[in-house]
Amino acid sequence: MIEKPRPAVDRLLRGISTDHVETVRDAWREMLKEGATSVSQIQGKLASSAWAENPRGPLAKYFGVLLSILDELDSSAFEKEVERLRKSKLHPMHIKTLDLLSLRTLDEPATRVAGQIPVFVASDIVDRSVVVRNIETWSNTKGLSLDNVTRIDVIARRPELDYLGLYNLFFSGIILTWPASKAGGVRLWWWCLEAEFTFYHEVGHHVSRHIEGGQVAEQEKEADEYARSMMRSSRPVSTLIGRTLLWPLRLLLERLSASSRRAGVDTT
Template identity: 55%
Template sequence: MQRNAERFLIKLLRGISTDHIETVRDAWRALLSDQEEAIPVIKKKLNSNAWKNNPPGPLPKYFGILLALLSEMDGDAFRQEVMRLGSIKLHPVHRRTLNVLAKRLEDAPSVYLAETVPVFIAIDVANSRRVIRNLQRWSKTKGLSLNDVTRFDVIAERPELDYLGRYNLFFSGIVLTQPTIQLKGLISWIETLNNEVTFYHEVGHHVLGHSEGGQVAEQEGEANAYARSMIRASRPVFFFVVDVFKKPLKLVLKPLFPQSKRNSKRAT
C-alpha cells in the first residue's frame, strides 16, 4: 500500500536528519523492496515548492537522498525527474546537488552480480574486464550472500585513500579500490588475493549487520573471520598448502626477520 511507502519514506528522512544508521538502512531496504508503491511517493515529494527556497536544516540532504533513491529504483523515472527539475527554479544548493546526481545518467552498470546487484567501474581503473571476471567469480563463492546489497562501486586506488574497501552503512553499498596500472606476475597475484579478501571483508560487514564497520574492533574481527571462511571456500587447494607449510615457514623466517612489520592498508 502507498501508505506504507509514505511511512517508510518519513522514516528514511528522519534517519537522515538524526544520522541514525539502522533507521536509514531499514527504511531504504523497505522502499527498494516495494518500488511500485514507493516511486510515486518519492516523485510527489520531489514535486514540492520547498526546493525553490533557502534550504534550512537537513533539507539539502533530503533532496539528494530522494534523487539517489529514485535513481536506484528506476532509471527512466530518474531521468524524467532530472529533466523536470532541471527546467524549473531551484535554490542554488539544490541545483548543485541535482547537477552532481545527474551524472548518474551517464553511468551504466558494467555487470550485475547475483543477477541483481549492479557494479559500476570507474574509467581510470586498469583492466576492467579482469575486474569483472574476478568479481563474478568471487560473488559465486559457496556460502556467500549478496542479499540486500544495493551496488558495488569500483574506484581507482589513490595514495590519499586509506582503505582498500568500504561498506556504505547507510545504503548497503560497497566501494572497492583497484589499481590504475596493469600489474603483472607475482605482484598481480598478490594484489588480486588482497582484493578478494577485501571483497569478502566488506560483504561480511553487510551480512553480519554491522552498523559501525571499521570503527569497532569486535566488528572488524567478525568481518575478518567471515573473509577467512570465504577465502578458504574460494581457494581450498591454496589454503591446504598454506596450512601444511605454515609452521615450518614460521620457524625458518622468524630468526631472519625478528623485527619485521607488515604495513598495509586496512579494509573498513
C-alpha cells in the first residue's frame, strides 16, 4: 500500500521545527501552487485551541508563519481569520504576532518608498516619525535596489519575534525592529546607524534573491557586503573617518589576539 505524502503545510511546520530551510522553502512553494487547498489546511491549523497555551519550542513560530502564508495565498481569507482570532483566546505572545501581521489589512501605510512600496510602522513605537523619515532617506541611497521588495514592516524590538524577519523573505517583505521607547542624542544616533545597516542588509538578501536569510553563512556575508557598500554610498565621509580610526585598532586587536594564542601555546 502506497502511503500518501504528508500535506505541504505539515512539511512546512516540520521544516520550521527542525530549522531545515530547504524543507520550508519547498513546502512553501508547494502551498502557493495548491492555493485553495492550502488555505483550508491553514485555517484548520489556526482553529486549534493550542494557540491559547504557552507556546513551547517551535510552536512559538508556527502561528506567525501560518498567518503569513495565508495572507500571501488569500488576503480576504487572511482578514477574516484575523477577525476570528481576535475574538478567540490567544496566548499573549500570539496576540503580539497577530497585532503585527494584522497591519497588512490597514488601508494606508505610514509612507511609501521607491514610488509604491508601503511602509507600516507599529503603533507602539513612540518615534514613528523618526522611523519614517529615516526609511525614506535610506531608500534614496544611490545604488540601492528595491526591485524585489514589496513591503516594509517596522515593529517594536522583541527578541521573541525575530524569526518573522526570516520567513518574510518568502513573500518579498522586509521586517525591521525599532525600540519602542523614545530616545535622543548618542543613543538615537546609534539606533539609527544600526537600523540603517540592517535595512541595507535585508535589502541585500532580496537583491541576491536569498530565501534562507540568516541561516546560510555565505549568504549572510553577501548581504553584509551589500550593506557595507550602501553605507559607503550613504555616508561616504563618516565611513572613511570610521575606517581610518578603526583600522589601527583592528590591527592592534589582531596582534593582541595572536600574542594571546602564542602565550596559550607556550604554557601548555
